[in-house]
Amino acid sequence: MSKWVSERTVSEMSGMSIQTLRNWRHLRKGPPYSKVGRSVRYDLSDVEAYFQQRRIDPESDLLRTPREKPKAAVRQVCGNIVHSL
Numbered sequence: 001m002s003k004w005v006s007e008r009t010v011s012e013m014s015g016m017s018i019q020t021l022r023n024w025r026h027l028r029k030g031p032p033y034s035k036v037g038r039s040v041r042y043d044l045s046d047v048e049a050y051f052q053q054r055r056i057d058p059e060s061d062l063l064r065t066p067r068e069k070p071k072a073a074v075r076q077v078c079g080n081i082v083h084s085l
Contacts, residue, residue, distance in 0.1 A: 004041040014051065
């Protein structure tokens with residue numbers, strides 16, 4: 001059986017402000033929710049799944065890319081702009 005929690009509970013467990021959760025609902029972002037009248041409730045398993053899907057593992061080789069030196073990257077971009085004019 002699902003456990004339904006309030007926006008305050010989601011805010012406390014996620015560290016997101018209540019206003020952020022409200023903004024997300026307005027923008028149709030964030031974890032799924034249900035409304036009964038003006039009462040907003042989140043299924044706890046949906047909230048956990050939402051944040052788990054957005055988990056970033058900095059140790060993952062899939063996310064690592066070699067870094068360019070900043071000056072070389074700027075020169076490359078600026079050089080491309082000059083050549084295209």
